[in-house]
Amino acid sequence: MDITVTSPPTTVIPSFSNNKWGLTVIDDEIFISQYQIGKYPIEVYDANTFVLKRSFTVPNVVSNNYGSLGTDGVDLYVGDNNNKIIKVNKSNGAVINTGSLSINLGQTASFCIDLERDIIFYTMYTLDTNNIVFLRYSDGKILKLYSFPVIGSGAGSAIYKGSNGTAYAIFSKYMGSNDFYIADISNGVDNLIFKELYTSNISKGGIFVYKENLFFVDYLYKKLSKISLSSLYNNNFLxxxxxxxxxxxxxxxWYETKMTSDNAPAPLVASAISTYSSSFPVWKAFDGIAVTSDSSGWLSSNATKTGWIQLKFGSTKTVNRVMLTCRNVAGANEYMPKSFILEGSNDGTKYDTIGNFKDIPQWILNESRIFTTDKKNNYSIYRINVTENYGANNISFGEIKFGYAxxxxxxxxxxxxxxxxxxxxxxxxxxxxxxxxxxxxxxxxxxxxxxxxxxxxxxxxxxxxxxx
Structure with a gap:
């Protein structure tokens, strides 16, 4: 779905007295923070007139460095330097209670709590990978970690809920190219596809959604701006x-694996009937790297014309297709299957047949083919069981991907x-x-x-x- 916003932003508060970072909205009020909220006040503005209504500090709380703000749509939360989120009175900042979750908000500008889906999500102010975080709100368990589609550090998070039960998570980047990204979380947070929503030459902090508009604080130029989300639907069709x-x-x-060893990254585990040598480990069939050379991919030991290779995901994945790629070296097409069985298991002992593919035409070097089943399957382990190859003394794959469509x-x-x-x-x-x-x-x-x-x-x- 093409959801790029093209309309330029509109400035609604042209100048703050100092830099702002944290940002959220509750009902018809905007909450904006500056660094340490126990020292510097949280300012509260009317969300329609943008007039300052009041300000307050949060007493007896040492906030994390950048005064992270969040909401569940009803109450105001702040982050402290003990990796806790604290519910405070949105009228005067009095502490209501300290949550039990241990959450490293770091220099997060805004975080979002979705009680309906029992999740809390935020972005981390870091250039490291996994800087988009989804946790289960009820117990703090990590549900999913993602990285921005392009390198850059995170800042703000917000949720946009449609009238028919759809929900979108929106994220802002501060470092790197200054972009907003959006992902549909209506059906959960697994296998999210992040798409660019808007790009600009501003330094963004916190964000929130209010009345079909995405608001963001411009940290460097000390102002609050908004962009219309209505253009999400300008080009829709039925x-x-x-x-x-x-x-x-x-x-x-397509489930991205990007493996670097047979058991990394966790919880992935790759295994096979055998391996020819350390130059052709099993994980290379799941490293997500394009097949370019002889050593790209996995190769079984000699005298292994039939056999299996499998991937354990660590949790159930819905699969109805597999993509197989031939290695790019002379004769590698003879290692590829003429017939194979796609199998699934949840215990590593009992395997069910998902698809049986026979009399596959001869392969071409570096060729990828997609094989589909007639139903969706839910297993934690998926295995390719080669029952016949094209005559070589080994079996081999350059790359294997599992997916669902x-x-x-x-x-x-x-x-x-x-x-x-x-x-x-x-x-x-x-x-x-x-x-x-x-x-x-x-x-x-x-x-x-x-x-x-x-x-x-x-x-x-x-x-x-x-x-x-």
């Missing part, structure tokens, strides 16, 4: 055939602006398999605002989509 309107939702995931067709009962916003797409991935799921949206046609959207899954699939 499908129509025989006076019926549809939305096609596509999922296209699907399309769901939604029938839209009412063609209006609200449904364009909630269900319109700006691009459709044409996938090499039929649409297996067709859902109907049930709406109250009398409702003026078309609220109360529900879906009911039908046990049938469309044979085709025609366009008149």
């Amino acid at each position: 499908l129509q055939s025989n006076n019926k309107t549809y939305s096609l939702k596509s999922t296209d995931i 699907s399309s769901i067709l939604y029938k839209i009962p009412i063609l209006n602006k609200e449904n364009f916003i909630n269900y319109g797409e700006s691009e459709v991935n044409i996938l090499p398999f039929p649409i297996l799921n067709k859902n109907y949206l049930l709406q109250d046609k009398i409702s003026k605002n078309d609220e109360g959207l529900w879906t009911s899954k039908l046990d049938r699939k469309p044979l085709s989509i025609g366009f008149n």
Whole structure:
């Protein structure tokens, strides 16, 4: 989905008396912090008039260096230098309680708590990897770590919730190129795809979303600005055939592994029936690096014309396809499978057959092929079991990737602006398999605002989509 914002920002508070960093919004009030909140006051502005209403410090709290602010949509939270988040009275800053979670906010500008999904997320002010953090709010367990799509340190985090249950996590970068990124978290935080929302030549701190606008503090020039999120939907479209309107939702995931040893990064574990030598370890088939040379990939020991190679993810992954790549060296196509079985397991003992692929045409050097199954599968271990190769004394793969792709067709009962916003797409991935799921949206046609959207899954699939 192309969600780039093109409209320029509008300045709403042209000048603060000093640098600002932390930022959040609760109801119709904006909370802005400067460094240590026990020493410097948090200022509170009206979110519509941008007039200063009050200010307060948080007594008896030594904040983390940059005065991190956060909210669950109801209460105000601050970060302290003991890696705790503290709930404070949003009227006067009095401490209500200190949370039990140990969270290294570092120099985070703003963090976001989503009680509905039981998550807390934020970005870290560091150029290191894994600077986008998702935790389970109820116990602090790390759910997922990500890095910005391009190198740069984090600053702010915010959540944007649509009227139909969709939710987006938005992140700002401070160091490096100054960009905003967005990811759809409606269905959880696994396998998120981050897309650039907006880029600018400003130094960003905290961010928040209020009334279809993304607000951000310009740390260097001491001002508050906003950009409209309405352009997220400017180019949306729906499908129509025989006076019926549809939305096609596509999922296209490849699980990135980027392994550096047979058990790194954790919790990944790669193993195989055998290995020819230390120059061809198993993990090289899962390192995510393009096949360029003889030593790119895995090679079994001699006299191994059949056998297996597998990847243990550490948690269940939904998979219905695998991509296999041939090594790029003379004769490597003879090591590739003519037939293989794709297997799945959750205990490493019992393996279920997911797909059985036979009489595969001869391979070309450095060629990648995708093999798909007719259903989605949920296992923590996936194995390629080669039952026949093309005559070589070994079996070998340059690269292996597991993934999941699907399309769901939604029938839209009412063609209006609200449904364009909630269900319109700006691009459709044409996938090499039929649409297996067709859902109907049930709406109250009398409702003026078309609220109360529900879906009911039908046990049938469309044979085709025609366009008149």
